[in-house]
Amino acid sequence: MTKILSTSKIIQTLKQELPGLEISGNESWVTVNANQINKVSRILKNSDGLDFSYLNAITAVDYIEYFQIIYHLTSMRNNYSCVIKVRCDGRTNLELPSVIDVWKGADLQEREIWDLMGIKFSGHPNLKRILLWEGFDGHPLRKDYLG
Amino acid sequence: MNTLRTEPITINLGPQHPSTHGVFRLRVTFDGEEIVDLEPVFGYLHRGTEKLAETRNYTQIITLTDRMDYVASMSNNLAYVRTVESLANISVPERAQYIRVICAELQRIASHLMATGFLLNDLGALATPLVYCFREREKILDLFEMLCGARITLSYMRPGGVFQDAPEEFWHALNTTVTDLPHFFDEIESLISTNEIVLARTRGVGILTDEQAIANSVSGPNLRAARVKWDLRKSNTYEVYDRLKFDIPIGHEGDTYDRYLVRILEMRESVKIIAQCVEQIDTGPIRSNTPFFIRPPAGEAYEAIEGPKGELGFYMVSDGGVAPYRCKVRAPSFLNLTPLKEMITGWKMGDLITILGSIDIVLGEVDR
Numbered sequence: 001m002t003k004i005l006s007t008s009k010i011i012q013t014l015k016q017e018l019p020g021l022e023i024s025g026n027e028s029w030v031t032v033n034a035n036q037i038n039k040v041s042r043i044l045k046n047s048d049g050l051d052f053s054y055l056n057a058i059t060a061v062d063y064i065e066y067f068q069i070i071y072h073l074t075s076m077r078n079n080y081s082c083v084i085k086v087r088c089d090g091r092t093n094l095e096l097p098s099v100i101d102v103w104k105g106a107d108l109q110e111r112e113i114w115d116l117m118g119i120k121f122s123g124h125p126n127l128k129r130i131l132l133w134e135g136f137d138g139h140p141l142r143k144d145y146l147g
Numbered sequence: 148m149n150t151l152r153t154e155p156i157t158i159n160l161g162p163q164h165p166s167t168h169g170v171f172r173l174r175v176t177f178d179g180e181e182i183v184d185l186e187p188v189f190g191y192l193h194r195g196t197e198k199l200a201e202t203r204n205y206t207q208i209i210t211l212t213d214r215m216d217y218v219a220s221m222s223n224n225l226a227y228v229r230t231v232e233s234l235a236n237i238s239v240p241e242r243a244q245y246i247r248v249i250c251a252e253l254q255r256i257a258s259h260l261m262a263t264g265f266l267l268n269d270l271g272a273l274a275t276p277l278v279y280c281f282r283e284r285e286k287i288l289d290l291f292e293m294l295c296g297a298r299i300t301l302s303y304m305r306p307g308g309v310f311q312d313a314p315e316e317f318w319h320a321l322n323t324t325v326t327d328l329p330h331f332f333d334e335i336e337s338l339i340s341t342n343e344i345v346l347a348r349t350r351g352v353g354i355l356t357d358e359q360a361i362a363n364s365v366s367g368p369n370l371r372a373a374r375v376k377w378d379l380r381k382s383n384t385y386e387v388y389d390r391l392k393f394d395i396p397i398g399h400e401g402d403t404y405d406r407y408l409v410r411i412l413e414m415r416e417s418v419k420i421i422a423q424c425v426e427q428i429d430t431g432p433i434r435s436n437t438p439f440f441i442r443p444p445a446g447e448a449y450e451a452i453e454g455p456k457g458e459l460g461f462y463m464v465s466d467g468g469v470a471p472y473r474c475k476v477r478a479p480s481f482l483n484l485t486p487l488k489e490m491i492t493g494w495k496m497g498d499l500i501t502i503l504g505s506i507d508i509v510l511g512e513v514d515r
Binding site: 002053054055056057059061062070072076079083103104105106107108109116129130131132133140141 | 189190193195197198361362363364365375377382383449451458460462464472473475477481482484485486514515
């Protein structure tokens with residue numbers, strides 16, 4: 001049975017490796033600062049006690065005042081999972097570091113989030129629309145998009 | 148001396164091409180016969196399922212999930228209702244859990260039969276193995292028809308159980324099908340597994356290593372063919388899978404042949420699972436008392452099952468209303484296409500078709 005790794009352990013490891021990181025969490029997820037997600041993901045993947053080598057999914061949710069990006073991760077070796085969240089404030093010119101150099105599986109999912117939610121991922125080598133065509137007006141999964 | 152000069156040429160494969168298994172387009176660049184670059188173009192079947200789900204209630208969304216992976220509707224239903232149950236804390240009676248497992252495994256067999264049939268079609272074994280596979284799949288669709296009247300877009304599962312109990316004739320027909328299927332697997336294996344042409348075309352072709360598979364978020368039979376023993380039915384067991392005995396078949400080197408063979412072996416395991424379910428199932432209610440309009444408390448849930456194509460997950464956010472605030476689908480076919488370029492670059496046109504066929508994508512799920 002896949003266990004949810006206790007978030008206090010994740011927070012402890014991240015604080016040790018990245019002093020000064022803005023981090024908080026409850027029993028189900030860890031919230032980190034958006035600008036440091038790339039560094040955080042590197043530690044989550046490579047640190048011995050964590051070993052999150054598999055990226056299950058990246059999701060974006062529009063909460064009107066801000067966007068939330070959710071990373072679902074699994075460690076296949078230790079059979080436990082975790083949820084990392086970041087927050088993107090505002091509605092225009094949203095940008096977030098890409099995690100594609102850590103998990104290649106982020107490629108299509110980050111393109112999908114750019115296409116449907118309008119959040120850019122800096123460092124992504126091919127950030128184009130994926131499900132809609134180039135030149136499409138707007139980002140349909142946003143709450144203020146009225147088809 | 149260099150008299151023969153070649154220059155790269157770009158060819159469009161699809162969107163209307165029988166071997167892309169739907170409306171999928173690839174821009175392939177060749178240098179002579181060799182593929183040097185490849186760009187998949189998605190979106191020809193994009194219907195905005197995730198947006199549509201935000202304006203429908205939790206029971207209505209079941210019909211939307213049917214239309215994603217349209218050759219495995221039962222699995223989509225199961226992943227979806229499990230997420231709603233987790234979101235709204237709904238319990239499921241034991242009999243319903245057994246029926247769900249039987250349906251999910253029948254659907255896995257039906258989906259793998261299509262994958263195997265079309266892979267052989269792509270290899271040039273025109274129609275014969277495909278029709279054999281379809282003949283067997285037809286029997287499974289007949290079983291589904293007995294359960295709910297539909298054959299493809301089933302909408303059979305509900306949050307809290309299933310739509311109705313299985314009729315008496317279903318169990319007789321299920322017994323016959325489960326007894327017959329292993330003979331069919333023997334037959335198709337004797338035709339294909341040692342066939343010289345199949346071996347020459349698939350052995351060592353389109354290798355996906357275990358590191359590549361994990362890094363690229365590949366799941367399902369494609370991941371297991373790459374020697375990674377990872378199956379959510381075991382590692383994150385759900386419904387009644389913890390009471391059933393079955394193995395997880397894995398491949399040797401992650402080539403096209405392994406992906407074919409893992410599917411055949413998985414179908415054999417599925418038959419074992421169904422036989423055990425029929426033995427263990429007891430009478431009882433098939434649905435807990437769940438209202439049509441479900442109002443889950445504000446919160447979020449991610450639930451994933453081992454679908455025929457891989458990890459099929461739903462992430463849902465509720466704001467306490469009758470419709471979800473956000474409904475995201477983790478579509479296995481979509482993510483299994485991430486390493487496509489790595490797998491295909493360096494091979495030739497004919498190999499492209501077989502490698503793509505062995506990944507087993509359904510465009511309804513890729514584009515959603």
